[in-house]
Amino acid sequence: MTMRTLVASAAIAGLSLAAAGCVDSRSHAQAVYMLVDSSGTYAREAGKAELVVNYLLGTLRPGDSFAVARVENRSFSEKDIIAKAMFDTRPSQANAQKRAFRDKTGAFLKTVQGTAHTDITGGLIQGAEFLNETGAGKKTIIIFSDMQEDLDKVTVRDFPIRLDNIRVIAVNVTKLNADNIDPRRYLGRLEAWQKRVNAAGASEWKVINDIERLDGIFANS
Amino acid sequence: MMDLRMWMIWPDNAALSILVLSLIAMVVLYAARAPMHGLMRSASHALGGPLRLGARWLFGVAGEMKARNKAVLLAQGRRESGQRIEREFERLGLLVTRDLQGYPTLQRKLLEEITRVEEDYKKCGEVPPPPPDWVDAVAAVAKIKTGGGEVVQKILVDIRQSLESIHDKALAEYRRAYQMRHSILEGFMPYWRSLDKTMKQVDKNMSDMHDTAAAVDAQMATYKEIAARSDEAESTLTNSAFTQFAIAGLVMAVALGGAFVNFKLIALPMSEMVGASDYITASLRTSEVAALVIILVEASMGLFVMESLRITHLFPRIANLNDRMRRRMVWISLGLLLTLAGIESALALMRDMLIADKQALLQSLAAAPAPVSEGWLGRIPTAGQMLLGFILPFALAFVAVPLESFIHSGRTVGGALLVNLVSALAFALRIFGSIARQAGRVLVHAYDVLIVLPLLVEQLVHSVRSGGPAPEARPVDATEKTLRPY
Numbered sequence: 001m002t003m004r005t006l007v008a009s010a011a012i013a014g015l016s017l018a019a020a021g022c023v024d025s026r027s028h029a030q031a032v033y034m035l036v037d038s039s040g041t042y043a044r045e046a047g048k049a050e051l052v053v054n055y056l057l058g059t060l061r062p063g064d065s066f067a068v069a070r071v072e073n074r075s076f077s078e079k080d081i082i083a084k085a086m087f088d089t090r091p092s093q094a095n096a097q098k099r100a101f102r103d104k105t106g107a108f109l110k111t112v113q114g115t116a117h118t119d120i121t122g123g124l125i126q127g128a129e130f131l132n133e134t135g136a137g138k139k140t141i142i143i144f145s146d147m148q149e150d151l152d153k154v155t156v157r158d159f160p161i162r163l164d165n166i167r168v169i170a171v172n173v174t175k176l177n178a179d180n181i182d183p184r185r186y187l188g189r190l191e192a193w194q195k196r197v198n199a200a201g202a203s204e205w206k207v208i209n210d211i212e213r214l215d216g217i218f219a220n221s
Numbered sequence: 222m223m224d225l226r227m228w229m230i231w232p233d234n235a236a237l238s239i240l241v242l243s244l245i246a247m248v249v250l251y252a253a254r255a256p257m258h259g260l261m262r263s264a265s266h267a268l269g270g271p272l273r274l275g276a277r278w279l280f281g282v283a284g285e286m287k288a289r290n291k292a293v294l295l296a297q298g299r300r301e302s303g304q305r306i307e308r309e310f311e312r313l314g315l316l317v318t319r320d321l322q323g324y325p326t327l328q329r330k331l332l333e334e335i336t337r338v339e340e341d342y343k344k345c346g347e348v349p350p351p352p353p354d355w356v357d358a359v360a361a362v363a364k365i366k367t368g369g370g371e372v373v374q375k376i377l378v379d380i381r382q383s384l385e386s387i388h389d390k391a392l393a394e395y396r397r398a399y400q401m402r403h404s405i406l407e408g409f410m411p412y413w414r415s416l417d418k419t420m421k422q423v424d425k426n427m428s429d430m431h432d433t434a435a436a437v438d439a440q441m442a443t444y445k446e447i448a449a450r451s452d453e454a455e456s457t458l459t460n461s462a463f464t465q466f467a468i469a470g471l472v473m474a475v476a477l478g479g480a481f482v483n484f485k486l487i488a489l490p491m492s493e494m495v496g497a498s499d500y501i502t503a504s505l506r507t508s509e510v511a512a513l514v515i516i517l518v519e520a521s522m523g524l525f526v527m528e529s530l531r532i533t534h535l536f537p538r539i540a541n542l543n544d545r546m547r548r549r550m551v552w553i554s555l556g557l558l559l560t561l562a563g564i565e566s567a568l569a570l571m572r573d574m575l576i577a578d579k580q581a582l583l584q585s586l587a588a589a590p591a592p593v594s595e596g597w598l599g600r601i602p603t604a605g606q607m608l609l610g611f612i613l614p615f616a617l618a619f620v621a622v623p624l625e626s627f628i629h630s631g632r633t634v635g636g637a638l639l640v641n642l643v644s645a646l647a648f649a650l651r652i653f654g655s656i657a658r659q660a661g662r663v664l665v666h667a668y669d670v671l672i673v674l675p676l677l678v679e680q681l682v683h684s685v686r687s688g689g690p691a692p693e694a695r696p697v698d699a700t701e702k703t704l705r706p707y
Contacts, residue, residue, distance in 0.1 A: 028500045054586040063498025089496030091489075091575050095582045102586060 030218075031065040031136035032056055033127035035120065036082075036109070037145030038070045043114035048172055048211055049144045050109045055214045056142075057102055062087050062094040065134040068105050069123060071145060072115040074155055076122030082108045086134065118150045121157035124200075128163050140167045142217065146174045147193055163200035169217055170207045250668070251675035258665050265661020272654030279647030283640050290636035291455050295447050297629065298458040302444045309440055313433045320426045331419055334412045341409055345402045462633035469627035476620040480516050483565070483613045486606060488512040490571035516617070519561050523618020525554040533625040562614040569610030573603045 034056065036049045053068055060066055067084035069075065083104040087094040124141060131139040141163070147170055151157055170193070179186035194205045208216050229238040250257070446454040492508035499507035528539040529551040539550065669676060 026500075026503075028503075029498050054588075058583050058586045061497060062492065063496065089498045090493045091497055092493060092578060094497075095578050098582060099585070 027135055027137035029063045029065065029134070029136045030060060030138045030140065031131045031134040032060065032067070032140045032142060033130050034066075034068045034142040034144060035071050035075070035123040035127060036068060036112075037118060037120075037143075038072055038112050039115045039118040039150065041114070042118075042146050042174065043112050045144070045172060045174065046109040046112045050106060051211055052142065052144060052171055052214060053105050053109070054102060056217070057098045059218060060087065060098075062091050063089045065131075065136055066101065067127075067130055068108075069126065070108075070112070071118055071120055071123045071143075073117040073119060073152060074122055075119040076126050078126070080123070080126065081130070084130070117152050117155075118145070118148060119155060119157065120145060120147065120149045121161060122155070124163065124168075125161055128161070128166060131166060138167075139165060140169060140217070143168065143170045144172055145170065146176060147189055148176060161196075161200045163197060163202040165201070165203050167204040167206070168197045168202045169204075171209075171214075171217075172211060173207055173209055244674075247672050247675055251672045251679075254668070254672065257668055261664045261668065262661050265658050265664070269654040269657035269661070272650050272657060276647045276650035276654060279643050279650060283643040283647060286636065286640045286643065290633065290640060291450070293636070294455060294458050294462070294633055295450055297633075298454065299444065299447045302440060302447055306437060306440045306444060309433060309437045313430065313437060316426070316430055316433060320430075327419060327423070331416070334416050334419075338409060338412055338416070341405050341412075344405050459633060459637060462630040463637075465626045466630035466634045469623040469630060472623040473620065473627055476617065476623070479613055479616055480520075482609070483516050483519075483617070484509075484512055486572060486610050486613075487515060487565055487568040489575055490568040491515075493571060493575070515561065515565070519558060519565075519614040520617050520620055522554045522558040522561065523614070524621040524624070526551060526558065526618055527621035529554060533621045535621070535625055535628070558614055558618060562611045565610035565614060566607045567610075569606040570603065573606055 034049075034053065036046070037043075038046070056066060063086075065084070065086045067081055069081045072080060083101050085097050085101050087097050120143060123143070127141045131141070149157075170190070173190065175183075175186050179189075190207060197205045206216065208214065226232050228242065229235060230241055231238050443454070447458070488509050491512045492506070495508050495511045497506065497508055501507055501510050524533070524535065525539070527533045528536050529542075529547045531540060531547075534540050539547070542550065
């Protein structure tokens with residue numbers, strides 16, 4: 001066997017091994033479900049929500065999935081999804097989809113109307129369903145809310161929920177008047193949500209209040 | 222402490238206990254001296270023997286490898302030297318054919334010119350006619366004394382006048398003859414120049430042939446040295462291989478830089494073709510692998526072009542193809558290379574468009590004002606990228622040449638390094654083997670130091686019994702020789 005044949009055989013064997021053994025079948029796509037609180041006075045924060053949506057659109061890559069839904073009286077419904085898209089794997093098509101997505105969410109957020117109640121839990125369940133259906137490798141729920149759940153008398157949400165392998169990030173959790181009087185209310189509220197989310201099997205719980213630090217959303221993803 | 226006390230014969234008197242215990246130990250050790258010495262020597266030989274054996278085997282392997290490397294190197298050198306001699310002979314043949322083809326004409330021309338020059342020379346050699354015989358008569362008349370006679374004087378004047386007119390005629394004739402010779406000589410000039418030029422040409426041809434013959438001689442000398450398998454030839458070839466390896470490696474590194482730039486140009490736009498979300502490994506996208514494959518295919522096409530042109534000789538089958546097939550192969554490879562270069566150029570344009578689109582999207586998302594158009598200045602990078610995308614595949618095609626040198630010299634360099642490695646390993650094993658053997662001897666002596674008192678007693682007993690001076694302690698080497706395995 002000559003040296004050249006040996007080198008060629010080694011190269012072919014290496015390439016075959018690389019092709020056969022090293023193919024990564026895991027999904028590298030990301031899926032993000034963003035809940036936008038539209039209840040009461042928080043509806044005034046819609047402008048900031050648009051900033052978050054735009055940031056996410058600029059950060060997500062071709063092949064990723066993104067959905068924006070509102071939190072209202074009862075949020076466990078597909079009707080509450082304002083816009084959703086699974087971006088094309090081709091960058092040019094994905095960019096076009098992102099432009100359409102931005103227009104759609106922008107139109108909604110400019111005309112958002114406040115609702116009487118806030119069903120964050122319903123939104124979380126709906127978001128988990130959406131994310132699991134995408135089959136993405138990394139799943140994230142972003143809650144743009146003050147995290148003050150306010151249900152009507154007939155809505156039932158006091159049961160355990162499942163958020164397995166989903167990161168939950170609360171963004172722009174504003175302080176209510178009552179929180180200003182007694183900050184323990186605010187801290188207790190966040191702690192209660194953290195416990196609930198962790199109990200639901202979420203992989204991470206994070207709070208980002210500074211809109212200028214949105215890069216923390218994907219910091220550990 | 223309790224454990225130590227257990228060993229004490231007199232727990233209250235540690236010194237005495239230790240002394241007695243030491244004496245008992247000495248006696249026991251003295252009794253076990255011979256088997257212990259044997260054990261130590263056997264252990265050292267058991268350890269040192271295989272190490273030395275391994276070292277010897279490795280030295281043998283290194284020698285075999287060196288011989289094989291030498292054989293391969295000399296065969297390679299002989300082949301290359303033979304090819305060079307062949308090329309020199311081809312060149313010499315061409316030179317001889319070209320020059321000898323013209324030699325009959327040149328010779329005829331030279332002969333004609335020489336004949337003409339000879340004829341002209343002969344013409345030049347013709348002397349003017351000598352003065353007539355009556356010159357002597359005139360001289361005799363001139364001697365006649367006039368004596369003052371008028372008749373005689375008149376006759377002399379007439380003779381003088383006649384002579385002067387004849388002299389003028391003869392002088393004119395003489396001058397005319399010389400003028401003719403000068404004109405003939407003047408006519409020589411072009412022939413002399415032509416002769417000179419022809420002779421210079423002949424001289425140059427001879428000089429070229431001499432140089433080529435000298436080059437052939439030098440190559441033949443090298444070939445003879447290689448054929449004689451001399452160490453000098455091996456050393457020269459090895460040094461040459463190392464130099465070639467370094468140069469080829471350097472050029473390959475530069476080519477790798479070019480390939481990297483090429484990769485960067487087409488990796489992003491390839492995601493438009495194969496998608497941006499497929500991964501081969503955790504961090505390696507399919508689009509990146511596709512871009513890499515395109516670059517490798519381009520390099521392969523370049524390699525085939527070089528092989529078909531017989532610039533490189535990595536594939537003997539291509540080199541052995543007939544000329545028609547080779548020409549076809551050149552055109553096919555070149556066509557594919559051209560197509561790939563065109564695709565790359567298009568991909569480079571697409572890359573620019575994708576980046577611009579992404580920038581526009583990000584600006585619109587950030588609600589920033591759209592950038593001012595840069596006009597034709599903004600198109601320069603795009604054109605540069607397209608040009609680069611088109612040129613780089615052709616530039617990469619030339620990697621085949623250093624690649625061949627790299628592979629060929631790599632065999633020699635790798636072989637030499639491997640021989641050195643094996644030799645170093647053998648040397649290390651040999652050292653460890655020697656250390657193990659010497660350690661056995663040191664242990665034997667150390668053992669005797671521990672039982673020095675019984676050995677002194679033994680010497681005393683021997684001296685008393687023999688009545689002479691006490692012999693040295695029993696030699697330890699006596700048994701060592703019997704135990705030594707080799």
